[in-house]
Structure formats: structure tokens, C-alpha cells
Amino acid sequence: VTSAASAAELADATRDGDRGALARLLTIVESGGDAARTGLAALRPVEAAAVIGVTGAPGAGKSTLANRIVERVRAAGERVAVLAIDPTSAFTGGAILGDRVRMQAHDVDPGVFIRSMATRGHLGGLTRATPQAIHVVAAAGFPWVVVETVGVGQVEVAIAGSADTVVVVVNPGWGDGVQASKAGLLEIGDVFVVNKADRDGVAATRHDLEGMLALAGRRSWTPPIVETVATDGRGVDDLWNAVCAHGEHLAVSGERESRIAARAGAELRGVVDELAQRAADDACASPRFSGLAEGVARGEIDPYGAAQELLDEHGGVR
Amino acid sequence: VTSAASAAELADATRDGDRGALARLLTIVESGGDAARTGLAALRPVEAAAVIGVTGAPGAGKSTLANRIVERVRAAGERVAVLAIDPTSAFTGGAILGDRVRMQAHDVDPGVFIRSMATRGHLGGLTRATPQAIHVVAAAGFPWVVVETVGVGQVEVAIAGSADTVVVVVNPGWGDGVQASKAGLLEIGDVFVVNKADRDGVAATRHDLEGMLALAGRRSWTPPIVETVATDGRGVDDLWNAVCAHGEHLAVSGERESRIAARAGAELRGVVDELAQRAADDACASPRFSGLAEGVARGEIDPYGAAQELLDEHGGVR
Numbered sequence: 001v002t003s004a005a006s007a008a009e010l011a012d013a014t015r016d017g018d019r020g021a022l023a024r025l026l027t028i029v030e031s032g033g034d035a036a037r038t039g040l041a042a043l044r045p046v047e048a049a050a051v052i053g054v055t056g057a058p059g060a061g062k063s064t065l066a067n068r069i070v071e072r073v074r075a076a077g078e079r080v081a082v083l084a085i086d087p088t089s090a091f092t093g094g095a096i097l098g099d100r101v102r103m104q105a106h107d108v109d110p111g112v113f114i115r116s117m118a119t120r121g122h123l124g125g126l127t128r129a130t131p132q133a134i135h136v137v138a139a140a141g142f143p144w145v146v147v148e149t150v151g152v153g154q155v156e157v158a159i160a161g162s163a164d165t166v167v168v169v170v171n172p173g174w175g176d177g178v179q180a181s182k183a184g185l186l187e188i189g190d191v192f193v194v195n196k197a198d199r200d201g202v203a204a205t206r207h208d209l210e211g212m213l214a215l216a217g218r219r220s221w222t223p224p225i226v227e228t229v230a231t232d233g234r235g236v237d238d239l240w241n242a243v244c245a246h247g248e249h250l251a252v253s254g255e256r257e258s259r260i261a262a263r264a265g266a267e268l269r270g271v272v273d274e275l276a277q278r279a280a281d282d283a284c285a286s287p288r289f290s291g292l293a294e295g296v297a298r299g300e301i302d303p304y305g306a307a308q309e310l311l312d313e314h315g316g317v318r
Numbered sequence: 319v320t321s322a323a324s325a326a327e328l329a330d331a332t333r334d335g336d337r338g339a340l341a342r343l344l345t346i347v348e349s350g351g352d353a354a355r356t357g358l359a360a361l362r363p364v365e366a367a368a369v370i371g372v373t374g375a376p377g378a379g380k381s382t383l384a385n386r387i388v389e390r391v392r393a394a395g396e397r398v399a400v401l402a403i404d405p406t407s408a409f410t411g412g413a414i415l416g417d418r419v420r421m422q423a424h425d426v427d428p429g430v431f432i433r434s435m436a437t438r439g440h441l442g443g444l445t446r447a448t449p450q451a452i453h454v455v456a457a458a459g460f461p462w463v464v465v466e467t468v469g470v471g472q473v474e475v476a477i478a479g480s481a482d483t484v485v486v487v488v489n490p491g492w493g494d495g496v497q498a499s500k501a502g503l504l505e506i507g508d509v510f511v512v513n514k515a516d517r518d519g520v521a522a523t524r525h526d527l528e529g530m531l532a533l534a535g536r537r538s539w540t541p542p543i544v545e546t547v548a549t550d551g552r553g554v555d556d557l558w559n560a561v562c563a564h565g566e567h568l569a570v571s572g573e574r575e576s577r578i579a580a581r582a583g584a585e586l587r588g589v590v591d592e593l594a595q596r597a598a599d600d601a602c603a604s605p606r607f608s609g610l611a612e613g614v615a616r617g618e619i620d621p622y623g624a625a626q627e628l629l630d631e632h633g634g635v636r
Contacts, residue, residue: 264615
């Protein structure tokens with residue numbers, strides 16, 4: 001457990017550009033609790049970063065494209081942080097292999113910071129911790145943040161969807177797959193990338209995408225579809241231009257504020273969940289728990305009545 | 319939303335052996351809430367079922383072995399329900415393929431009831447819903463329940479571990495894998511099965527298992543290690559004898575009561591979580607939510623303060 005005082009100190013050191021402090025503060029923020037609250041409060045106010053979400057099915061080439069985006073930001077002389085969101089690793093113990101590959105290229109560059117995020121045991125924690133981690137890296141002097149999700153699960157789509165610019169990565173043949181996850185991706189995409197565009201079926205996939213986007217109705221921004229071969233860099237200029245054009249659109253239309261508000265909403269929702277979960281944990285740590293559980297086992301007490309007793313004893317969620 | 323009155327009616331019909339009512343009541347129990355509470359209360363008291371947990375890595379042959387156990391219970395003239403627990407399907411939309419295979423063999427047998435369980439969006443829900451589903455099928459006249467988990471995630475191990483008899487399924491070569499998940503499995507296993515015992519490496523795997531179990535220290539029950547080829551039925555007699563021997567041990571040692579108490583504890587813990595989660599959902603549905611989120615976005619309000627305001631407004635978790 002990190003004390004509130006040291007969390008505030010870590011926040012100061014993070015603002016001063018100390019990468020070790022930044023890494024430790026992110027760990028605190030992932031864990032939640034009072035230290036996270038103090039550390040985050042010590043950072044505010046934070047100038048909002050430009051957040052690029054990269055999402056798509058596993059194997060679509062997200063990591064490589066995220067890497068290409070990092071290169072463009074660096075070429076423009078700006079600093080960029082990458083947050084790789086892997087909710088599954090909390091359950092499977094899996095690690096993001098892509099990180100190690102990327103690290104080899106960027107680990108000597110002080111203008112790049114890469115972090116894998118997975119909140120132990122509670123998926124909802126990531127919807128809270130991701131916006132908070134964005135604040136932390138922004139305060140540490142990274143005005144660009146790439147949020148890369150490992151898959152297209154519900155949580156991951158929600159997290160990527162609260163970026164300023166959402167890049168959805170598909171491959172040729174994508175039109176043939178499952179409808180459910182597509183609907184979610186079509187809704188959140190600001191830029192669509194058909195990666196591995198050196199394979200057969202690019203035209204058909206583009207056609208499918210156009211058709212589905214047309215069905216989705218008119219919006220103030222028409223998501224462009226770009227074709228890339230991330231591995232050799234083909235089309236990456238088009239992708240970067242599309243991302244920058246969308247950034248312009250956000251600024252001109254005033255939509256950037258609503259994206260920032262959506263992220264704040266996700267953060268607030270996540271903090272409410274965290275406080276409720278903490279109240280539940282405290283209630284179950286009560287010395288009365290085992291006696292009530294025995295009553296439930298013997299059929300003498302209704303488990304819902306017992307649960308309410310435990311929560312009430314702890315004053316509810318406060 | 320099912321009304322409390324109809325949940326109580328479904329409970330009555332379930333007790334009378336109506337399979338349609340049983341299926342609907344399980345759906346209500348999975349969803350939680352007041353209808354679940356009423357339906358469960360209408361069932362109590364329920365004579366405890368004998369619960370056999372079957373767990374192990376994906377592909378180890380759990381479904382086939384669970385199927386073999388079902389055959390033995392039926393051969394003994396008793397009715398059996400199978401609850402297949404798949405926490406991942408809540409996130410991936412995946413389905414348990416094994417079910418369909420099993421259903422073909424058992425779907426004409428009124429003495430077998432099979433159900434896949436996955437609680438949408440909240441993994442903790444399964445630790446609540448599984449003991450409750452066991453009550454429901456027990457009340458419906460299934461004195462045997464096989465709880466099969468799809469993988470060896472934290473939640474699945476916890477769920478399988480609260481069975482009366484925990485069967486851990488491994489394959490030859492298991493000794494070579496990751497240590498972390500092994501430790502959890504060694505702790506909870508009452509019977510170890512080396513399935514696919516027609517492959518190379520059975521003796522080494524048995525040796526590894528014996529060594530690891532010896533390291534784990536003496537217990538009142540020494541977990542036997544049986545070898546099976548589930549696909550052709552070899553060794554299934556040994557497995558069934560081991561399961562029955564453990565059942566005897568539970569009865570003689572009085573340990574069965576502590577297993578039932580552990581399940582009740584998991585259920586109570588799950589209900590506390592459910593009530594806390596509901597309080598969080600209600601708080602976030604407040605009309606004040608968006609205003610507070612905007613304040614957080616502008617850096618005017620600390621998200622933790624805003625979250626507490628929302629929860630307090632709703633009277634905390636009650």
C-alpha cells in the first residue's frame with residue numbers, strides 16, 4: 001500500500017518528467033483507492049491529451065499500426081505514450097507480446113512511453129483506470145496517447161470508443177465475419193483501416209465497409225477508409241493524414257469537448273463502481289460474515305437479507 | 319423483467335418437475351435482482367445436492383469426462399444436472415461446443431438436465447449464480463450436480479473449488495506447463511485424472527503430480543490419481559470409484575458440511591457484490607450524472623467526490 005503522501009510526491013515527480021515515478025503512479029492508479037485519488041488530485045488540472053484509439057480483431061495488425069502512428073508523432077517532434085489495454089490478461093495471465101517487439105524499437109527514445117494495462121480480477125476497473133492513466137501520461141508531458149486494445153470485447157470497444165479519434169483495423173475478408181462485433185466497431189470508428197491490403201479481397205472489404213457505413217446513417221464526419229500494409233509502411237501516410245484530418249474536424253466542430261466529456265463519464269462511472277466494490281469487500285471482511293454464511297448454508301437466513309445486514313453494518317457505500 | 323409473483327409460481331412448477339419452468343427460473347437466477355430473490359426463497363429449504371466439480375485446462379477432456387460421470391450416475395438410477403460454467407462467453411460471445419455433443423446423447427433422457435451458464439458482463443456474478451443454480455436444480459429433483467468449468471481462470475477455479483468433490487483433469491505432459499495455475503489446481507483437487515492416458519508421458523505426469531501433492535502437505539484425504547481415456551471409457555470405473563470414495567470420506571469426516579458452508583459463503587459474497595453493483599448502477603442512472611461528469615471533464619470536480627455524491631444521493635448500498 002502506497003501512502004497518500006508518497007502518491008502526491010510521485011505525482012510531483014511525474015510532472016517533472018521522472019519516468020520511474022510515472023510508472024509507479026500508473027500502478028497506483030490501476031490499483032485504485034485513496035492513494036490513486038490523492039495522486040490524481042495532485043496532478044490536476046491536466047491539459048487534455050490527443051487520444052487515438054486503435055481497435056480491431058486479434059491479428060489484424062493493431063500493434064504494428066500503433067507503432068507506425070508512434071513513428072509519425074515522433075517525426076512531428078512530439079512525445080507519445082502508448083497504453084495497451086488487455087482485459088483478458090487479468091484472467092489468463094497473458095501478456096502483450098507486441099510490447100516487447102515495440103520496446104526494442106522505442107526503448108531508447110525518451111519521447112515514447114509504453115505501458116500494458118490490465119486490472120486484476122475486475123474488468124470494469126479498466127474503464128476507470130484508462131482515462132485516469134491518460135491524465136497521468138498527459139501530465140508527464142505526453143500530449144499524444146495511443147490506446148491500443150488487444151481484442152474487440154465489450155470493455156475494449158468501450159475503452160477505445162472514448163478516444164478522440166478511433167481507428168478501427170480490419171483485414172481483407174472482414175465482411176464475412178460475425179455481425180455482432182461489427183456493429184459496435186462501425187459505430188465507434190472515425191477512421192477505418194483495411195490492413196494487410198496486399199492480400200486478396202481488399203475491394204470487396206472496402207465495398208462492404210462503405211455499404212455498412214452508409215446504412216449507419218449520415219454523421220457530421222464521414223469516416224474515411226484507408227488501405228495499409230503496416231509491415232512495410234504502405235498507406236501509413238494516408239492513415240496519418242486521415243487521423244490528422246479527424247483531429248481538425250474535432251477542433252472545428254467542437255466535438256472534441258464531447259469526447260473529453262465521454263471519457264470523464266467513463267471515469268466517473270468507473271469510480272462509482274470502484275467505491276461500491278470496496279464497500280462490498282469491506283462488508284464481506286466483517287467478522288459476522290462466516291456466521292451469516294452458516295445461517296445461509298442451514299437455510300435459516302435468506303442470503304439477500306444477510307447481504308443487506310452486512311452492507312448496512314458498514315454504513316452502505318460511502 | 320419477471321415479477322416476483324411469477325418467479326414464485328415458477329419455483330412451484332420447478333419443484334413439481336416442470337423442465338420449462340426450471341429453465342426459466344435459472345435464467346431469472348442468473349439475472350439476479352428481486353425476482354431471483356423471491357424465486358429462490360420460494361424453493362427453500364432445499365436438500366443439498368452432491369456436487370462434483372470438473373476443472374482443468376481447455377482441451378484436457380473435461381466435457382467427455384463429465385459426460386462419463388453423467389453415465390455412471392444414470393446407471394446408478396439417479397438423476398443428474400450439468401452446469402457448464404463459461405465466464406469467457408460473457409465477453410467473447412463464445413458458446414460451449416461440448417453441450418451440443420452431450421445433448422445429442424442425453425436430450426431424450428428426462429433424468430439429465432444440462433445448462434450453460436455465463437453471467438453477462440460481470441464475472442463475480444457467476445460465483446453467486448452457481449450455488450443458486452445448484453439449489454434450483456436440486457429442488458427440481460436432481461440430487462447430483464456436475465459443475466464443469468470451461469477453463470482454469472480464477473473465477474472458474476473458485477467455482478469448481480466449492481464443489482463437494484473436485485475432479486482436476488490433466489493430460490500427459492502437464493508437469494511441463496506454467497506453475498501459477500497448477501498451484502491453484504493442486505490446492506482444490508480431491509481426485510486427479512490423467513486423461514488421454516494412451517499418450518506418452520503418463521508415468522512422468524503421475525510422478526510430478528505425486529511430488530507436488532506431497533509438497534502440498536498432509537491432509538485428511540489423500541487425493542487419488544487415476545488414469546483415463548475418456549473417449550473410449552478406459553479408467554472411467556476407477557474415476558467413478560474415486561469420486562464415490564471421496565463422497566464417503568466427506569460423509570464420515572463431517573467435511574461435507576464445510577463444503578456446503580463454503581458454497582453458502584460464495585453465494586453470500588456474490589449477493590453482497592450484486593447489491594453493491596446495483597447501487598452503483600442506480601447512482602450512475604441519476605439525472606445528476608452528466609452534470610457531474612462535465613464537472614470532472616473540466617477539472618472542476620474530483621471524480622471520487624462526484625462518485626460519493628452520486629452514491630450518497632441514492633442512500634448508499636441498501
